[in-house]
Amino acid sequence: MLTEGGPTSGGRGIEVAGVRRAFGDVLAVDDISLTARPGEVTALIGPNGSGKTTLLLMLASLLVPDRGTVRIDGHDPVTAPAEVRARIGWMPDGFGTWDALTVREVLETIAAAYRIPAPQARERAEALLHTVHLADLADRRARVLSRGQKQRLGLARALVNDPSVLLLDEPASGLDPRSRIELRDILRSLAAEGRTVLVSSHILTELQEVADRAVIVARGRSIETQQLDGEAVTTALASWRIDSLDPLRLTEFLTSRHVPAQQVHGGMVEVEVAGEENAARLLTDLIGAGVRVTAFTPTRGALESAYLAATEDRQ
Amino acid sequence: MSWHGISTVARLELRQRARASKWVVVLAIWFAVIALVSVLSYLALNDPDARSGAAMYDVVIFFVLGLGMLVVPSLTATSINGDREHGVLATLQTTLLTSADLVLGKLLAAWAISGAFLVTALPFLAWAWVEGGVSVGRILLAVVVLLLVLAVVCALGLMFSTLTARPVASAVLTYLALGALVFGTVIGFGLSAFLVNKEETVRVYGIPNDFFDQNEPTYDANGNFVPGAERVPTKADCVEHDETRNVTHTERIWWMLPLNPFVVVADAAPSEPPANPDQGMGFTPMRWISEGSRAARVGETTELRQECWVDGPAGQQPVDPNAAAAKDAAVWPFGLVFLLLAGGGATAVAERRLRTPIRRLPNGTRIA
Numbered sequence: 102m103l104t105e106g107g108p109t110s111g112g113r114g115i116e117v118a119g120v121r122r123a124f125g126d127v128l129a130v131d132d133i134s135l136t137a138r139p140g141e142v143t144a145l146i147g148p149n150g151s152g153k154t155t156l157l158l159m160l161a162s163l164l165v166p167d168r169g170t171v172r173i174d175g176h177d178p179v180t181a182p183a184e185v186r187a188r189i190g191w192m193p194d195g196f197g198t199w200d201a202l203t204v205r206e207v208l209e210t211i212a213a214a215y216r217i218p219a220p221q222a223r224e225r226a227e228a229l230l231h232t233v234h235l236a237d238l239a240d241r242r243a244r245v246l247s248r249g250q251k252q253r254l255g256l257a258r259a260l261v262n263d264p265s266v267l268l269l270d271e272p273a274s275g276l277d278p279r280s281r282i283e284l285r286d287i288l289r290s291l292a293a294e295g296r297t298v299l300v301s302s303h304i305l306t307e308l309q310e311v312a313d314r315a316v317i318v319a320r321g322r323s324i325e326t327q328q329l330d331g332e333a334v335t336t337a338l339a340s341w342r343i344d345s346l347d348p349l350r351l352t353e354f355l356t357s358r359h360v361p362a363q364q365v366h367g368g369m370v371e372v373e374v375a376g377e378e379n380a381a382r383l384l385t386d387l388i389g390a391g392v393r394v395t396a397f398t399p400t401r402g403a404l405e406s407a408y409l410a411a412t413e414d415r416q
Numbered sequence: 417m418s419w420h421g422i423s424t425v426a427r428l429e430l431r432q433r434a435r436a437s438k439w440v441v442v443l444a445i446w447f448a449v450i451a452l453v454s455v456l457s458y459l460a461l462n463d464p465d466a467r468s469g470a471a472m473y474d475v476v477i478f479f480v481l482g483l484g485m486l487v488v489p490s491l492t493a494t495s496i497n498g499d500r501e502h503g504v505l506a507t508l509q510t511t512l513l514t515s516a517d518l519v520l521g522k523l524l525a526a527w528a529i530s531g532a533f534l535v536t537a538l539p540f541l542a543w544a545w546v547e548g549g550v551s552v553g554r555i556l557l558a559v560v561v562l563l564l565v566l567a568v569v570c571a572l573g574l575m576f577s578t579l580t581a582r583p584v585a586s587a588v589l590t591y592l593a594l595g596a597l598v599f600g601t602v603i604g605f606g607l608s609a610f611l612v613n614k615e616e617t618v619r620v621y622g623i624p625n626d627f628f629d630q631n632e633p634t635y636d637a638n639g640n641f642v643p644g645a646e647r648v649p650t651k652a653d654c655v656e657h658d659e660t661r662n663v664t665h666t667e668r669i670w671w672m673l674p675l676n677p678f679v680v681v682a683d684a685a686p687s688e689p690p691a692n693p694d695q696g697m698g699f700t701p702m703r704w705i706s707e708g709s710r711a712a713r714v715g716e717t718t719e720l721r722q723e724c725w726v727d728g729p730a731g732q733q734p735v736d737p738n739a740a741a742a743k744d745a746a747v748w749p750f751g752l753v754f755l756l757l758a759g760g761g762a763t764a765v766a767e768r769r770l771r772t773p774i775r776r777l778p779n780g781t782r783i784a
Binding site for chain 2: 124158159161162163164165178179182183186187189191193195197198199200201202206210211213214215216258262
């Protein structure tokens with residue numbers, strides 16, 4: 102659907118080791134290391150100002166790191182920017198566009214900038230417009246697009262050169278729910294074609310469904326890499342919210358079982374349980390003990406819990 | 417760098433300009449203003465004794481240059497930092513376009529637009545040619561030099577747009593730089609003329625000053641002038657002698673003049689002097705500037721000055737050797753070379769400033 106020939110085989114994805122970058126006195130990226138493998142969607146998550154965008158600028162061959170190394174499919178963006186640029190598709194946060202050009206012309210111009218001959222460029226633009234559902238707006242000025250539509254055009258723009266590595270900075274921001282689901286499907290199919298996909302985002306629930314692994318960054322440092330496969334989800338510490346008709350008996354039961362619990366508004370109780378297996382057991386025991394449970398729901402995903410734990414100490 | 421890359425950027429720029437702003441309207445206004453100036457100068461200067469074509473040619477060429485220097489910076493002076501502000505520069509920098517493609521493409525597009533402005537002025541130059549007094553060769557030379565000067569203006573604007581983060585700042589800097597070239601050079605020349613002015617002893621062939629002391633008019637006892645008693649100097653009274661005079665060594669400071677784009681254009685292609693000097697000179701500012709700056713380049717003579725300004729039996733006026741030298745002392749090649757070097761340098765600076773990945777990021781600049 103998205104490719105003509107598929108990405109160049111033998112891609113090695115993104116390898117970042119000990120990267121640092123300061124702007125004057127401001128240390129934007131202190132020490133970030135990460136690996137994003139071909140065939141996987143890697144999420145880059147972290148609070149505002151944690152250095153995600155700066156890191157992506159360095160990966161996109163726009164900024165030289167002060168220290169550390171970056172490799173895109175084995176190429177260094179500093180010494181071999183042309184090789185890197187041929188392989189990457191970069192979608193910046195807050196995508197600007199040439200106001201006077203139509204949506205189709207934007208894509209054809211980018212194709213020309215990649216030295217794609219005009220006939221192929223037209224075909225490519227047409228195919229991408231269908232992929233991101235902008236075909237009916239193809240001959241409108243890019244200026245009149247809504248924010249979400251501009252984001253989709255930005256994604257199409259990043260795919261023009263059939264890149265093997267995708268760097269997407271907040272691609273879901275401004276998208277309506279349907280577009281988000283479509284974005285998720287696009288990202289999954291891009292990864293399935295063997296591409297390396299790195300997505301930075303705040304929307305954790307979205308990422309949990311699409312990403313294979315998550316790199317959490319805070320204050321310019323990579324804190325941890327979280328596997329997001331099935332096993333990780335079933336064993337990770339997660340938070341569950343319990344509501345019952347007998348709040349008193351519920352708290353007594355939890356205290357007797359030494360389950361760390363927390364009262365939240367509306368008489369509900371929140372507990373931290375490691376893994377779905379343990380959660381199911383807790384529910385069985387509660388009912389066995391005669392507590393009349395009316396609700397037992399996860400409040401946060403594993404990714405959200407990990408994110409909050411990692412960024413807890415922020416000022 | 418490749419022609420494909422340059423033309424991709426140039427086509428993008430031209431397409432944007434053609435749609436984003438009302439360039440057709442701007443061109444129409446430009447055409448109307450030049451038409452108005454041409455008609456007015458024709459009415460004002462149409463003198464059957466002088467050839468009004470030369471005057472019209474001067475007015476139109478200078479008007480195009482002056483207005484061009486006002487309009488052209490708006491094409492490039494906000495081009496790169498404006499793109500940065502709109503977040504569209506980085507999306508091109510991550511493609512296979514090089515920084516040279518970007519700079520030369522933008523320069524080419526701006527130059528093509530300034531060429532379009534020049535083309536709209538051509539009918540009025542043709543009119544001047546019909547009126548007589550200027551040759552087609554002169555007009556073509558003037559147009560070529562104008563095109564080169566406008567290219568330099570484009571390049572300067574482009575450089576400033578890579579040097580500052582805000583488009584307003586680069587526009588102001590571009591106009592200041594052009595102001596320095598147009599007014600600064602003239603002011604600099606005028607003020608430094610004072611520095612090269614000093615009293616010197618010069619050798620003169622002419623009537624010595626003491627001739628009139630010795631031949632004072634005669635008055636009678638009542639103080640009435642007695643005619644016939646004084647002696648009128650003749651050629652025979654001219655002698656070589658020393659005199660102390662103020663000498664301005666403009667040959668030391670003339671180089672400031674050709675830095676001025678107006679001097680370059682004027683000196684490159686002034687209208688030809690009339691074949692018959694009695695026909696009247698007319699209003700020809702380009703020739704005045706040309707003659708003035710050439711005379712400044714030659715400076716005052718160090719040789720014997722022929723100043724025997726009396727009608728001798730031979731009835732011949734002595735010729736100033738410097739006036740003859742000044743005819744061949746063209747100043748515009750120096751100015752044009754300087755301007756082209758400045759334009760080339762500005763383009764090189766702009767290219768350097770657009771190279772990615774960026775190592776040092778200037779304050780307040782955003783990448784994407």
